[in-house]
Amino acid sequence: MKRQxxxxxEHSFRRLPVARAAYAQRDMLQxxxxxxxxxxxxxxxxxxxxxxxxxxxxxxxxxxxxALALHGGLLxxxxxxxxxxxxxxxxxxxxxxxxxxxxxxxxxxLETLAFLDQRLDAALQYIVLDIGANVGLFTRQAALRFxxxxxxxxxxxxxxxxxxxxxxLSPLLGGRAALWNLALSAADGEMRFFRDDENFGxxxxxxxxxxxxxxxxxxVQSVATGSWMQEHVRxxxxxxxxxxxxxxxxxxxxxxLTPLDIWARxxxxxxxxxRIKKPAFDRAxxxxxxxxxxxxxxxxxxxxxxxxxxxxxxxxxxxHDDLYLWR
Numbered sequence: 001m002k003r004q005x006x007x008x009x010e011h012s013f014r015r016l017p018v019a020r021a022a023y024a025q026r027d028m029l030q031x032x033x034x035x036x037x038x039x040x041x042x043x044x045x046x047x048x049x050x051x052x053x054x055x056x057x058x059x060x061x062x063x064x065x066x067a068l069a070l071h072g073g074l075l076x077x078x079x080x081x082x083x084x085x086x087x088x089x090x091x092x093x094x095x096x097x098x099x100x101x102x103x104x105x106x107x108x109x110l111e112t113l114a115f116l117d118q119r120l121d122a123a124l125q126y127i128v129l130d131i132g133a134n135v136g137l138f139t140r141q142a143a144l145r146f147x148x149x150x151x152x153x154x155x156x157x158x159x160x161x162x163x164x165x166x167x168x169l170s171p172l173l174g175g176r177a178a179l180w181n182l183a184l185s186a187a188d189g190e191m192r193f194f195r196d197d198e199n200f201g202x203x204x205x206x207x208x209x210x211x212x213x214x215x216x217x218x219x220v221q222s223v224a225t226g227s228w229m230q231e232h233v234r235x236x237x238x239x240x241x242x243x244x245x246x247x248x249x250x251x252x253x254x255x256x257l258t259p260l261d262i263w264a265r266x267x268x269x270x271x272x273x274x275r276i277k278k279p280a281f282d283r284a285x286x287x288x289x290x291x292x293x294x295x296x297x298x299x300x301x302x303x304x305x306x307x308x309x310x311x312x313x314x315x316x317x318x319x320h321d322d323l324y325l326w327r
Contacts (some may be wrong), residue, residue, distance in 0.1 A: 082107035097199035108137035131245040135164035157183035185222040204248030208277040225257035243269035275315035
């Protein structure tokens with residue numbers, strides 16, 4: 001009420017001849033102050049950039065190093081956002097895809113958080129299974145946003161991403177998080193693991209995920225999905241499972257190998273679907289698990305059938321989308 005009255009009075013005063021000059025002068029001064037603040041900010045940014053480029057700077061030292069290269073670093077949050085509170089630090093690889101997206105949106109896959117806002121039941125307790133956890137952005141954001149997520153089981157195969165995952169989750173979650181540096185697959189053993197040079201989110205056991213990309217390969221430890229889940233995915237009677245998988249072409253295989261008694265506890269699932277060549281999987285077993293959900297959607301806000309999901313996966317045009325499932 002006071003604001004409305006003040007605005008009405010100011011509007012009336014501005015129309016008085018004696019006051020017009022004073023208000024005009026005030027507006028000019030305010031515009032000058034704003035322009036000065038913008039110039040100072042630009043100068044500050046330019047000075048910071050110049051400092052990084054000057055002789056002896058960290059960037060120059062790394063550029064001239066024969067043994068070290070800039071691959072990532074600590075990001076300090078300067079304001080509260082989906083990723084945490086002002087003052088928190090994140091350890092992130094520097095790439096051309098995930099880092100720019102995260103910086104531009106001050107968060108990662110925020111549409112998924114919006115979906116969970118609608119679908120998570122605040123009266124229920126959930127265990128989160130994050131397969132292909134990367135550096136932990138999904139789990140970190142979910143943990144900060146939803147207090148009824150009781151425990152987090154995170155699987156990440158790539159050693160560098162796993163180190164960042166540990167840094168980004170351990171101080172926040174402590175004993176609520178269990179982390180495994182391995183890949184879920186069809187059997188125990190060592191497997192070739194492919195890494196996109198420009199996108200640290202595109203790391204995979206699937207070589208076709210590297211189609212048209214620059215990449216390298218390492219060896220990682222893989223485990224049989226079924227036996228690993230029977231040993232590690234254990235829920236109390238009153239707990240439900242929130243599933244998130246993003247494995248660049250191995251999601252269908254992993255789901256088809258997930259024991260039915262564990263899959264029956266999945267209340268909500270978010271699964272990456274990618275139209276690329278991928279390892280053979282039991283389509284009937286996969287379809288059975290997808291069909292168990294009353295609600296299925298390729299992308300948010302749609303309705304999809306199991307048949308449509310299988311037909312989507314038959315494509316080979318490199319297109320991908322997320323599948324949302326809820327009971």
